[in-house]
Amino acid sequence: MDDKWLPIGDYVKDFVDFLLNHFQWLFDIIAASIGWVSGIVESLLTSMPIWLLGGLLVGLAFWRVGKGFxxxxxxxxxxxxxxxxxxxxxxxxxxVLASTVAALIAGIPLGIWAARSDRVEAVVRSLLDFMQTMPAFVYLIPAAMFFGLGRVPGMFATVIFAMPPVVRLTNLGIRQVRREMIEAGLAFGCTPTQLLFKVQIPNAMPSIMAGINQTIMMALSMVVIASMIGAGGLGDEVLRGIQRLDVGLGFEGGLGMVLLAIILDRITESFGRGRKAPRAEH
Known part of the structure; x- marks a missing residue:
């Protein structure tokens, strides 16, 4: 005898079927937009020779972190x-870059909205808790159903998975701006928009940059998982290593992810704490 009396899964399936039957045109537009953005970014980066792209990364590392890095x-x-x-x-x-940009375009305004309204913040917080506790693999199911297989569903799942940190830390950073600064801005006649862009966001920037850093890291971890639905990249090497039980191939793919993660983490982290000051010569 089946003791299942609350078929939530059936309700979700019916809802997804409803979306697919009535809003496929919308998913086609979203897929085309995502594919266009990711295609431009990939074409730009892949067209660069290794000496040019590598030189840009090394130069950025030297400028933001230092000679050692x-x-x-x-x-x-x-x-x-x-x-x-x-x-x-x-x-x-x-x-990672295309997914991060999309996550920031949606996440930063949502974080600002949550910071300016307690009701919105309560709803957003519950939604973010749900998004962050849901296993990452679950995001692949609706992404594949709505967009098929390939890079587009992988990027869609990555955006959804990576968005919560920047929303949370944007909200937190704006809410932690000192009351004295807000009162000073109001005393000088700032409108709400001017107060946001000239007082709150500049003072909340370290928190916002920390959110951007965490979003990039989460996007990088999700890109590996998204290789299961054809996202490509280093995740394919890890996936092939698992499928073939090839330790060496899996290790090389994992090493590539680690090196890329360290580079992106240290560079983006530096924007939150400021550029490293040069040492004085003696």
Missing amino acids: ALFTLAAIAVLHGIGLWDQTVVTLSL
């Missing part, structure tokens, strides 16, 4: 090229 970035690029994974790394980087 620039040397590490150079060594990481040499390792990725040496093990034959540079092209897959560029594809993964393009997916």
